[in-house]
Amino acid sequence: MAKEQARGSRNQDITLDPWGTVEVKDYDRLLKVFGIKPFSDVMPLLKKAGMEPSLHMKRGIIFGHRDFDKVLEAKAKGEPVAVLTGFMPSGKFHFGHKMTVDQLIYLQRHGFKIFVVIADAEASIVRKIPRKEAIRIGVEEYIASMIALGLDPKKTDFYFQTSRGTSYYRLIQLFAGKITTAEMEAIYGDISPAKVIAALTQAADILHVQLEEYGGYKWVVVPVGADQDPHLRLTRDIADRVSDIINLTRPASTYHRLQRGLDGGKMSSSRPEYTIFLTDEPRIARMKLMKALTGGRATAEEQRRLGGIPEACTVYDMDKYHLMQDDELSRIYNSCRSGSLLCGECKLLAWSKLEKFLDDYKRRLEKARDIAWSIVDVPKF
Ligand code: SF4
Known part of the structure; x- marks a missing residue:
């Protein structure tokens, strides 16, 4: 098992569950436990890549990364770079979502191609959101909000998981043959068939933009809250494991602090x-x-x-x-x-x-x- 995955997602007092409630009290410890690098390491590289630090970077809201230095180096050399992020259409668009979109707008203005997946398959199979409702929320709450905030729709590839092409689905099947149930349990804890499919679909979301028909972007960064790190570790391991069949580069990631709700607890559509x-x-x-x-x-x-x-x-x-x-x-x-x-x-x-x-x-x-x-x-x- 690869090093990052072997760390699992549970370590004493820190549990990262992309489908549950995550409260991180000590971000420095989280960096150490899960092998995430401090974002301060890459601040000096931004200028070479033609970028001024964003408000979130300057204020320490973006606190960590994996391989973002490689993305910046590629950008400095003039290679094409891309961002992929996703939203589950399960509730109303709030200020926690806006923070991610602000990062997308910043990266788009600095020449990154933007991909946004509406995770409607996951909303249906994990959260049991009725299909029509998930689609309406995806368009009217999420895509519309991103455009209203300033993301340029002409330079953004918005898509629903269930309307992507055949090669994207082919990746999901390919990935399923490269991971065992025990490894999924090590990363996610309790796992159901729906969560397995959702996790592998997310891996395809992140990696498929490297396929020629989606632009062939080799350098892809995924901005996430720390709670989503298990998906990143799985995807990075999978990219290595399919190398006998297809050449995919490990995705990079940046990590932002999760904005708290107005009572100090989780900010969520369900609260x-x-x-x-x-x-x-x-x-x-x-x-x-x-x-x-x-x-x-x-x-x-x-x-x-x-x-x-x-x-x-x-x-x-x-x-x-x-x-x-x-x-x-x-x-x-x-x-x-x-x-x-x-x-x-x-x-x-x-x-x-x-x-x-x-x-x-x-x-x-x-x-x-x-x-x-x-x-x-x-x-x-
Ligand atoms: S609301 Fe009160 S505690 Fe909060 S920043 Fe303002 S003065 Fe300080």
Whole structure:
């Protein structure tokens, strides 16, 4: 068994389950345990590849990578590079999703070809989402949202898993012959036939863009949250194992911190009271933000005396991941720490940005929905 896979996905207090709930408390430890490299290692290579660091890179939100240095070196030499990411159409589009799309937009502007898979097969077999609903969500919530946020549909290959071509399916079958049940259990723990198919389909999603008919991209990076790392390790091992039949390069990956929900728990469509959706009515979004868990003290007097704790604050997360420019963010951080800013006032600052964003986004989304239906090959059944 290859080295990366042998680490499994469970290690003492850290469990990575792409289908479950993952809370990572110590990212440095996660890097060590799973053999992910710190993203700071590749920061000096960005310039050679003609790239300025993105907001997520500068703020440490993207914290790790596997082989992204190789992708940047290839790009610096003028070789074509690509990104693949996927979304499961199982709920409404929220700010955690937006973070991934912001990365895609950044990479697209730097010349990466973008592939976005709507994982409708996985939504049906693992999450039991009715087919028609999965397709509607895929187009109207996900593809439309990505276009509304600024991803250029002319330079993006959006596709549904169930409407991809024969060679893509051929890869899934090929991969199935290269892995054992025991190895799948070592990576994923409890595994069902549906999850096996979903995992191998994801491996095909990541690797098929290297086939000539999909562009022949040798250097592919997959931006993910740490919870998705088991899929990456499986796919990298599979790329090695099929080398007797087909030449596929191991994919690279970057890892971002998962934005917390507004109670400090998981941000998820299944926890709507703690998750702001991009289509939330202003009244609802405001209410959620005003009730959000902060790093403030019990009383105003105490906060003025001791200062707040931005690292513990979910409003600060919204500022850091989405809302504030660098100078605004550092002003908020320092004023919070010194106690000169109180949480009520700070939430209103965040709301003034969020309200404008949601208003602009709503108008862009209406147009983007029509475009979304027209550019994607919608599955027939
Ligand atoms: S002042 Fe702002 S950043 Fe500080 S804890 Fe309160 S809401 Fe969070």
